[in-house]
Amino acid sequence: MDLNLWVSGVVYGLSMGSIFFLLAAGLSLCFGLMRIISLDQLLYYSLGAYVAYQVNVSTGLTWPAMVAGALAAGVLSWVVERWVFYRIYAREITFTMITSFGVLVAGVGAIKYVWGLVPRPMGIPVEAQVAVLGVNIPLYRLIVIAIAAAVYGAIQWLLNRTIVGTAIRAAVEDVDQVEGLGVDVYRLFTGTFVGAGVLSGLAGALHGPLVMVDPQMGLEVVPFVFMVVIIGGLGSLKGTLVSAFLVGQVVSLGSLVYAPLAQMAPFAAMLLILLWRPTGLYGSTLLRR
Amino acid sequence: MTGHDGALVVEDLHVAYGEAQVLFDVHLTVPAGSLAACVGRNGAGKTTLLRTIAGFLRPRAGRVRYGEVDLVGRRPYEVARMGIRYVQQDKRVFADLTVRENLRLASYATGDWDWDVVFRYFPRLKGLLDRKGGYLSGGERQMLMIGRALLGRPKVLLVDEPTEGLAPAVVEQLGQVFEELKGHTTMLLVEQNLPLVSRVADVVYAVKEGRVVAEITDREAIRSGGVEAYL
Amino acid sequence: MKGRVRWWAGILVPFAALALGRWVLPLPFLVEVLIFSVYTMACNFLLGRVGFISFGQPAYLAAGAYGTAFYLYYFGRDPLLGILAGLVSGTVFAAAVGLVFVRLRSDYFALVNLALAVIVYHVMQKVLAPITKGDNGLWFLDRMRATPWVDLTRPEGFVWFAWLVAVAVWALYKYLDDTVFGACCLATKTNEDKVKFLGYHDFKVRWTAFTLANATAALAGSLYGVYFGFVSPEMASAARAADPVVVTILGGTGTLYGPLVGSLAYVGMKDLVSGVVGNWEFFVGLLLVVIMLAGERGIWGTLEPWFRRRWAWRRATPALQE
Numbered sequence: 001m002d003l004n005l006w007v008s009g010v011v012y013g014l015s016m017g018s019i020f021f022l023l024a025a026g027l028s029l030c031f032g033l034m035r036i037i038s039l040d041q042l043l044y045y046s047l048g049a050y051v052a053y054q055v056n057v058s059t060g061l062t063w064p065a066m067v068a069g070a071l072a073a074g075v076l077s078w079v080v081e082r083w084v085f086y087r088i089y090a091r092e093i094t095f096t097m098i099t100s101f102g103v104l105v106a107g108v109g110a111i112k113y114v115w116g117l118v119p120r121p122m123g124i125p126v127e128a129q130v131a132v133l134g135v136n137i138p139l140y141r142l143i144v145i146a147i148a149a150a151v152y153g154a155i156q157w158l159l160n161r162t163i164v165g166t167a168i169r170a171a172v173e174d175v176d177q178v179e180g181l182g183v184d185v186y187r188l189f190t191g192t193f194v195g196a197g198v199l200s201g202l203a204g205a206l207h208g209p210l211v212m213v214d215p216q217m218g219l220e221v222v223p224f225v226f227m228v229v230i231i232g233g234l235g236s237l238k239g240t241l242v243s244a245f246l247v248g249q250v251v252s253l254g255s256l257v258y259a260p261l262a263q264m265a266p267f268a269a270m271l272l273i274l275l276w277r278p279t280g281l282y283g284s285t286l287l288r289r
Numbered sequence: 290m291t292g293h294d295g296a297l298v299v300e301d302l303h304v305a306y307g308e309a310q311v312l313f314d315v316h317l318t319v320p321a322g323s324l325a326a327c328v329g330r331n332g333a334g335k336t337t338l339l340r341t342i343a344g345f346l347r348p349r350a351g352r353v354r355y356g357e358v359d360l361v362g363r364r365p366y367e368v369a370r371m372g373i374r375y376v377q378q379d380k381r382v383f384a385d386l387t388v389r390e391n392l393r394l395a396s397y398a399t400g401d402w403d404w405d406v407v408f409r410y411f412p413r414l415k416g417l418l419d420r421k422g423g424y425l426s427g428g429e430r431q432m433l434m435i436g437r438a439l440l441g442r443p444k445v446l447l448v449d450e451p452t453e454g455l456a457p458a459v460v461e462q463l464g465q466v467f468e469e470l471k472g473h474t475t476m477l478l479v480e481q482n483l484p485l486v487s488r489v490a491d492v493v494y495a496v497k498e499g500r501v502v503a504e505i506t507d508r509e510a511i512r513s514g515g516v517e518a519y520l
Numbered sequence: 521m522k523g524r525v526r527w528w529a530g531i532l533v534p535f536a537a538l539a540l541g542r543w544v545l546p547l548p549f550l551v552e553v554l555i556f557s558v559y560t561m562a563c564n565f566l567l568g569r570v571g572f573i574s575f576g577q578p579a580y581l582a583a584g585a586y587g588t589a590f591y592l593y594y595f596g597r598d599p600l601l602g603i604l605a606g607l608v609s610g611t612v613f614a615a616a617v618g619l620v621f622v623r624l625r626s627d628y629f630a631l632v633n634l635a636l637a638v639i640v641y642h643v644m645q646k647v648l649a650p651i652t653k654g655d656n657g658l659w660f661l662d663r664m665r666a667t668p669w670v671d672l673t674r675p676e677g678f679v680w681f682a683w684l685v686a687v688a689v690w691a692l693y694k695y696l697d698d699t700v701f702g703a704c705c706l707a708t709k710t711n712e713d714k715v716k717f718l719g720y721h722d723f724k725v726r727w728t729a730f731t732l733a734n735a736t737a738a739l740a741g742s743l744y745g746v747y748f749g750f751v752s753p754e755m756a757s758a759a760r761a762a763d764p765v766v767v768t769i770l771g772g773t774g775t776l777y778g779p780l781v782g783s784l785a786y787v788g789m790k791d792l793v794s795g796v797v798g799n800w801e802f803f804v805g806l807l808l809v810v811i812m813l814a815g816e817r818g819i820w821g822t823l824e825p826w827f828r829r830r831w832a833w834r835r836a837t838p839a840l841q842e
Contacts, residue, residue: 084813094630098573098765098769099809101761101765102809105759105805106804106806110802163393166397167394169383176377177377179364181395182374219758222634223638226631271620274624275620
């Protein structure tokens with residue numbers, strides 16, 4: 001295979017991985033801190049894409065549309081957190097998972113109602129191509145990768161250099177102990193949940209121009225994101241980053257090798273990894289079955 | 290430093306985990322500025338009592354008051370912010386956070402950034418500021434726990450088995466700390482270490498199978514080791 | 521002897537009541553309820569007895585449906601054999617998948633099952649399109665030959681067959697409840713380690729339960745296949761993954777009649793509300809959230825203790841409900 005294909009394959013994989021990372025990071029953080037599997041993050045992802053699409057179509061703006069998408073997703077996630085999750089944090093994990101799934105299904109239904117079933121194309125903010133190792137690569141994909149890297153850096157900075165981050169790291173270990181010190185952990189939860197929602201919305205908005213915006217997009221991305229989360233292990237940010245890029249590469253390079261199986265390859269990889277380590281590569285055994 | 294806001298009072302307390310009742314009709318009074326000890330075997334319900342007072346458990350019936358203020362139904366962080374601090378058993382500090390970060394978190398929660406009070410009682414912590422909680426010895430962790438709880442000038446300390454598994458020298462040190470804290474801090478101490486209890490307690494409650502079976506307010510009796518008889 | 525009669529009465533009475541509905545309710549409604557309750561029973565068993573939450577039931581439904589479809593489209597004409605083919609393919613699929621899935625912790629299990637459903641959908645729609653005809657689906661209504669006694673190719677005949685299958689499924693699960701296996705399943709739900717200490721092979725128990733449950737889901741898929749004479753990837757759509765879960769909880773998780781009651785309520789609601797509410801999916805999701813917030817005991821879960829007090833039924837094991 002020639003260099004052209006390899007380089008564009010790798011970049012494609014990295015940009016896919018970036019989207020997966022943004023989505024999976026939210027899921028992972030919500031789990032680590034609040035012990036919930038927030039399946040509704042997939043809804044915020046879809047909403048981010050749709051709102052970005054809508055703003056783009058109505059105003060012609062591109063980057064502001066992305067911001068709008070992320071913010072809209074944040075707002076929705078805030079509403080859901082206050083109305084639904086706030087009441088059920090104490091419940092066991094399958095309970096919250098089922099409830100979040102209900103939110104996801106309801107939200108996707110609402111999206112179908114508002115925007116219909118037909119996939120919509122979304123304008124790409126940057127059309128230019130850049131030469132990387134002599135190969136022409138869409139600049140947009142490189143920007144997406146840069147954004148994901150920046151987000152990772154920002155989250156690490158937050159966790160390690162700010163007092164809020166200290167509180168979050170502590171709460172991931174022992175929420176009751178943090179609360180016993182006098183910290184309002186519920187505000188921490190809300191903040192993290194909304195943060196995850198914004199990230200998911202951003203992922204959707206960024207992904208929009210690369211694929212078409214359609215109601216099923218939240219579910220279509222499920223196998224990949226879940227694979228990332230499971231391989232990387234819920235609750236580990238670094239694990240999420242590593243496995244996001246891993247999955248991205250497997251999908252991308254796999255599709256170069258044999259297209260129809262591209263979607264299956266990460267799934268097979270995940271099954272193999274789970275056979276070896278049922279909690280994922282970096283995952284914690286915090287939860288028993 | 291005023292801590293004489295009132296007594297910690299527990300009345301008619303019934304606590305259950307689901308269907309299983311653990312505490313039955315518990316009455317307890319800790320006069321302001323004094324140290325009450327709660328003794329009893331494992332599983333008697335002592336930790337449950339502390340957790341209920343701290344707000345982590347909701348009682349089935351009964352009242353918990355601090356002075357005139359009702360504590361039942363409040364969230365744990367609200368209770369902590371009122372100045373009633375719970376020091377858990379098992380020497381639990383945040384393993385992944387340094388001593389400094391542990392203290393910073395407590396300061397952030399209480400707004401009290403003056404760590405002098407912590408170092409006055411536990412000078413050893415000063416040298417351990419950059420060590421992660423997971424790398425501290427049992428005694429050091431206990432010191433950190435209590436040190437953290439002292440930030441914000443708490444009025445009440447609920448301390449759960451602090452000397453468990455500690456070397457006698459450290460126990461001695463902790464005993465001294467409790468003596469010094471008495472007077473301006475009200476303390477409810479759950480302990481199995483009877484010599485320590487004999488030394489520092491003003492009131493002793495013996496708990497057996499979820500009930501208070503004895504209340505010893507005679508200091509003479511406590512100091513002379515009379516507590517043993519009740520267990 | 522009396523115990524036996526009572527045992528069977530426990531199943532036949534509600535189903536007889538349902539059968540009477542044949543003359544009151546529309547036929548398609550009754551068939552839908554029967555098949556859907558079989559489908560839901562799988563989810564109910566997994567969630568209520570073994571403690572697995574699966575958002576991937578459509579995958580197993582499709583495995584059965586497509587097994588039937590392949591047989592009836594490419595090979596034979598006998599609907600009964602078609603159903604058998606679907607059941608076998610579903611069982612094999614579930615058994616194979618179960619080997620890995622069953623070891624996972626409950627949250628990973630749910631995620632992985634949902635991923636499976638999406639992948640099965642994708643495979644049936646695109647990857648295997650040459651043999652599945654993609655979104656156009658496989659039509660075999662005309663190919664099917666009429667069966668003697670009860671003609672499965674006609675709705676009037678099919679409804680009785682579906683009824684018989686449902687009764688058989690109920691009898692099976694009720695029987696399981698009373699066996700050691702059933703008790704083991706319930707035990708693994710609460711405490712895996714204890715089950716191992718007691719000498720039961722924890723993994724085997726769960727794997728068998730998983731395979732059995734999803735074979736039941738596949739059976740439902742086969743029934744759908746023969747009833748409609750048509751199978752398409754839409755059956756595996758992950759958007760429908762919420763349905764069996766909603767119905768399980770709506771009916772009452774872990775109860776024997778929960779799936780039946782839940783299906784009646786759900787299909788009934790769907791028929792009544794679909795016309796009014798613009799978007800059924802939205803409603804399903806909302807319903808799920810509301811049920812969970814309201815208490816998750818479900819209709820039968822709430823009614824059953826009342827019934828039990830009135831009739832004082834005997835039970836083999838106190839922990840298991842009817």
